[in-house]
Amino acid sequence: MKNKLSLLLATSFLLLTACGSQAKTYLESDYILELPYQENFRVLQLTDLHISDKDNQDRHYAFMDLTITDSQPNLIVVTGDLFTFASKNTAKKLFSYLDSHNVPWTVTFGNHDEQCLFSVEWLTNYLTNYGSNCIFKDLIDDDVYGNCNFVINLMKNDTVFEQIFIVDSNRYNYGGYFGYDYIKKGQVNWYEKMVNYTTEQNGGIVTPSILYCHIPLPEIDEAWEKAQAGDPEATLDYGEKRENSSPPKFNSGLFHKIIELGSTRAMFFGHDHLNNFRVTYKGVTFGYGIKSTDRIYFDEDMMGGRTMIIHDDHSLTYEDHYHTYAEVN
Numbered sequence: 001m002k003n004k005l006s007l008l009l010a011t012s013f014l015l016l017t018a019c020g021s022q023a024k025t026y027l028e029s030d031y032i033l034e035l036p037y038q039e040n041f042r043v044l045q046l047t048d049l050h051i052s053d054k055d056n057q058d059r060h061y062a063f064m065d066l067t068i069t070d071s072q073p074n075l076i077v078v079t080g081d082l083f084t085f086a087s088k089n090t091a092k093k094l095f096s097y098l099d100s101h102n103v104p105w106t107v108t109f110g111n112h113d114e115q116c117l118f119s120v121e122w123l124t125n126y127l128t129n130y131g132s133n134c135i136f137k138d139l140i141d142d143d144v145y146g147n148c149n150f151v152i153n154l155m156k157n158d159t160v161f162e163q164i165f166i167v168d169s170n171r172y173n174y175g176g177y178f179g180y181d182y183i184k185k186g187q188v189n190w191y192e193k194m195v196n197y198t199t200e201q202n203g204g205i206v207t208p209s210i211l212y213c214h215i216p217l218p219e220i221d222e223a224w225e226k227a228q229a230g231d232p233e234a235t236l237d238y239g240e241k242r243e244n245s246s247p248p249k250f251n252s253g254l255f256h257k258i259i260e261l262g263s264t265r266a267m268f269f270g271h272d273h274l275n276n277f278r279v280t281y282k283g284v285t286f287g288y289g290i291k292s293t294d295r296i297y298f299d300e301d302m303m304g305g306r307t308m309i310i311h312d313d314h315s316l317t318y319e320d321h322y323h324t325y326a327e328v329n
C-alpha cells in the first residue's frame with residue numbers, strides 16, 4: 001500500500017513538473033528584433049482588414065496599395081483583425097501581399113483572428129518562420145500570455161534609438177466576465193521588464209517607445225471624455241468618435257505602468273472601426289488607427305491608414321490617409 005502511494009505521489013509530481021515545464025522564462029533579449037533606424041522613420045498602421053475567403057481579395061490589395069503609396073513607409077504594422085473566416089491560403093496570400101512591397105512589416109492579433117480555418121498557433125508559427133521582410137516573433141512555450149509579444153528595436157549607430165512594442169491584447173475572456181479579453185498582468189510585468197532591461201543596456205537612460213495592440217486600453221473613454229470636457233490632462237489632437245469604444249472590462253494596469261516608466265509616449269489600437277481619434281492623455285498619445293478595408297462595418301469616408309513619423313529628435317508627427325473603393329473599382 002505504501003509503495004502504491006509512493007508511486008502515485010511520484011507520478012503526480014512528474015506530471016506536475018511536466019505541466020509546469022511548458023511555460024518557460026526567456027531572457028529579455030529573446031523578445032527583441034532589430035531594424036535600422038532611418039531619418040524621419042515612417043511607420044504605417046493598417047488595421048481591421050477582416051479578410052475572408054469569400055472576398056475579392058485583389059480588390060482589397062489594390063485599395064491598400066493607395067495608402068501604402070501615400071505613406072512610403074519604413075515599416076508597416078497591421079494592428080489585428082487581419083482575418084474573419086479565412087483559410088490558410090487566404091492568410092498566406094495576405095502575407096505575400098504585405099511582403100511584396102519590400103518594406104519590413106509586422107502584425108499584432110485581434111479578437112477575430114481566432115475565427116478562422118486555422119489556429120492562432122499556426123499563424124504565429126507561420127509568421128515566426130516567414131523570413132523575408134516579416135518582423136515577427138512568438139516564443140510559443142514562454143510564460144508571457146498571448147501570441148505576439150515582442151519588441152522591435154530601431155537601431156542607430158549600434159544603440160537603441162527607439163523601440164516599438166507589439167503586444168497581444170488577446171481575444172475573448174470567458175472567466176469572470178464574457179467579452180473582449182484584456183492584456184494580462186503577466187504581460188504588464190513583461191513590459192516593465194523589457195523597458196527596464198533596455199534602460200539598463202542604455203546606461204540608465206530610458207529609451208522612448210511606441211506601442212501597438214488591437215483592443216484599446218480601458219482608459220480610452222476617460223481620455224476622450226476628459227479631452228471633451230477641456231480637462232488640462234487631456235487634449236484631442238485629431239479625429240472623431242463615431243461609435244462607443246469597446247475596451248475590456250478588466251484593467252490590469254498597463255496605462256499606469258506606462259506613466260510610471262516614462263518610455264512609451266504613444267500607443268495605437270484598432271478594434272472600433274468608426275473611431276479615428278488621437279488624444280494626448282497624461283502625456284501619452286492614445287490613438288485609434290484608420291480602418292483599412294471595407295469589410296464587416298465601416299464608414300466610406302474613414303478608410304485608409306495612418307503614418308506616424310519618428311523624427312531625429314524623437315518628436316512624433318502624423319499623416320492620415322483616406323481613400324475610397326471607388327478609386328479601385
Ligand SMILES: [Fe+2]
Pocket residue numbers: 048050081110112271272273
Ligand atoms: Fe475589427
